[in-house]
Amino acid sequence: MNRIIDILIPTYNRCEFLAKNIQLLVQQISEANLQDQVAICVSDNCSSDHTQATVQELIQANPTISIYYHRQNTNIGLEPNVVDLMGRAVSPYVMWIGDDDYIADGYLAYCVAQIQEQNIGCIIPGLKNLNADGTVVDARNESFASKTYEPGYETMWAISHLAHQMSGILLTRDSLLESYLDKPAYRNPYLFIFWTADCLFRLGGIYAPIYKTGITTFNAKDWGYNQVGLLDEVFKSYYYFESKVSPIQLRELLLRFSKMHSYRYNIRKYEPLKLLKKYKILCSTLPIQLRGFNYHLALHLIKDYAKSWL
Template sequence: MLLEILIPTFNREEFLIKNLDLLNSQISKLPNPTQVAIIISDNCSSDNTVKAVQEYIANSSLKIHLLQQDYNRGLEVNAVNALSAATAPWVMFLGDDDYLPDEYLKFIIEQISTRRDLGCIVPGSSRLYSDGTIRIIHGDEGKLTYLKPGFKSVLKISYFGHQLSGLTFLKDETMIEKYTASKYRNIQLFIYFIAFNIDNKSSIYAEKYKVLVSHFNHRHWNFDESGLLIDNYLNYLLLYENNIIKRIISCVVFTDKQKWRLRIGSIKKSLRSLNNILHSNKLPISLKATLVVYYIYASSYSLLQRALR
């Protein structure tokens, strides 16, 4: 077995079964379907999810391992549960209501089978709305970007890890142990896992393959006043635990690429976001001070742009 697809789930029976059907279709077309297995970690669903998956397993040739939490432990613990159970050298996270594009699995298997230097593959992303409308979020048509290992590559693509679906990376036990034993555990943990691999091995931004991300189902988590910036920062604080410069730069670059989280453009909302960050006991003073400088710059630039319109 080469790859395990990890699906954390909670109360999404209909979407999960649809996802399994689509995965079955893609896996069955691979030259060697036995190279891929699926791990589903159910977070104590109160609907018919577990029974539906058990019935699916009984009637399918797919290799599916169902894990069951005895109570709802939250997204982060459920995701780690699935990752810890994986035995394949490569893993891919997939949301229960998100769907892989055609040929993406085939591309993944080809790359991880032949490239010994590879550590991570990040797909493009499209958003699926309830009326069937699809909007591209990131990624150029037909484009593949191959990146060398290192800090520059982390800055370039690791922020895409905030969207878990389709992220494929080497399962490094040292990486997992470091994360689970740390004080930096957070709901945006996928960023740490891909950033670790991007920093240490070659990576591919496979933007031509756009994962379809459902944007209409109820989320089982919420944004805080910081837009989850604090959670995202924790991944870089852990990755660069002994390098204060890289810690600060990676967090500021993430903020700049995801500045909507800071809500720049709305003085009241952005000040609330900044205040939430400054009062966090999880972030070092050096980072907070730098973020204040960034906030002043970004807010001033936004105001200037509006004045010149």
């Protein structure tokens, strides 16, 4: 088997968006002659719409493209569906895509070329937001088209937080699922952060903001934020490294994500008591002692709260 990438798409009740996604992927695969190297794998979390019939029609309409469809008997939840889908992958690399997100033209061929040229742990794309009014807002506007990062803690600290948005991320599949399942207490819906961080730590990777994945911003999600913006869940992805990095390094990973994604605190003027409550909740969820974490987090939140008055 010459296949090197399995494109993995977990889905639930987004039939029209999923169909568009698959059609665009089929177009990229065909135009770059990647039929023998790339497969599309869909895991349907027991959708109640026409997802099953639609995907079956797409399979029949594209006989030269490897499209695989699996339907869960019941809705098993977001994270279990992702874990199940990862377990069904067979290629050495996997690319994750949300059912309503769309990778950039040429990105798939770029990933294949990079895999063939070098041993990489992952590739992280850029982003653009697709809004309900039809506007497109570019994000991750870096000063470079792409950059290669060496393996190690510094790389993990610098860019692993970008994996909070999983669409378009390419990962080497080797040992990721086994490592994740090895610590069930740390399983969380942001498992892509752990997988990406692990690849960066062990093998390094590429950040290619020139290839911007289109992120649909207006669809309702099958989940919601808790009082601390699910930061307590995000942090679990970094707890996996407690035996691989120092306590100070682990603390800095958590603070780095917190600072880069402080919108999750929903900091508002005139609501200091609510912010204090969120701070206490988050600090109380830490399963391990990290010296100075509470102090540095408090400083960060105080600074962000002061900015809300400007």
